[in-house]
Amino acid sequence: MKKLSVVLLACVSVISAAAVSAYADPVDEKLIIDGTEIVTRAKAPEGHPFDELLSGWLFREAETRATQADSFANPGMLSVERGEEIWNTVDGSMGKSCASCHNDASETMKGVGAHFPKWDAKAKKPFNIELKINDCRTENMGAEPYKFDDEDQKALTTYIKHQSLGMPLQIDLAQGEMQSWWDKGKELYYTRTGQLDFSCASCHEKSMGKFIRADHLSQGQANGFPTYRFNTGGMVSLHNRFRGCIRDTRAEVPKAFSDELMALEVYVTWRGTGLSVETPSVRQ
């Protein structure tokens, strides 16, 4: 009996030792949504620290991946439908809806999600979809700008980005001062902050593929945002995720759409150049 229990103990410790230093490969699978092939692996652009870019989809559990692949089951599609409703609803003092000027989003918004953030000459800063929506609302509709993370803001952003599903991310750094915002974003990406002294790179570059507790670390790409997350059971915007990550390092959290987070969005979007827009993606 004693000999048997010693052998059993040895077996248990071998198993637990193997589980500790976990590097797991992202899966080798294709993502096809209603016939559209989604590029989840791409050759990195010049000057990128990685050779191959990987979508966060490849790092998730089989059930999560299956949920995104099924446009009926993907709960993010409900947000797309809500976004379409908003697109066609008149709002503001000028009696216009998005559709009044932009007509059919499946035509006019095609490619938009893949090419933002874009330089806005009037504001002299990069605009993401959320900022562009608010600009349109105030300047062209006489409507109130959305507060950060308003459910309608998320739904409309999801709807607009979804029109670019499958198209490769490609932002233009030659516009205006985009390059200097990219530089600033890169600096922020690699700066350690907070009580835990982590930078974005600590997890998403240095430890990509490893586990942080039970979470399989991806490259931290932006191509699927706004994303449907199981943990909150709702849509999560990119800046919400930035703030969440930074909060998790126990650092002071920058405001959404602040210069810091806009610079970070420019840089992080660039880091995904070539990956397809997956909005609405499904994540843990």
Next chain:
Amino acid sequence: MAAKPKPRIKVPKEAKVGELVTIKTLISHEMESGQRKDKEGNLIPRKIINKFACDFNGAPVFSCDIDPAISANPYFEFSAKLTESGAFTFTWTDDDGSVYTDEQKITVS
């Protein structure tokens, strides 16, 4: 999520007699469990879909009582073997008494 709960159904348009047909159903609904508290510490009242039923040409196919453990946007998938053409009717009942319905026809040959 959305303002008013919206049902979504996925049913094949055609099927053969005796063939197993898969029916997928979803309704957008917050499914407030009644356990959460708001910022002031007050309990947010429960408001969920508490019953789902599917009939085919008037005969029951599948139904269930739903409790707060079911998360938002309840998704139900089940199958049926049909012997005639007709229509599925789907009924969701909310705690507040509202009833949401949808219908889907199918040709069986």
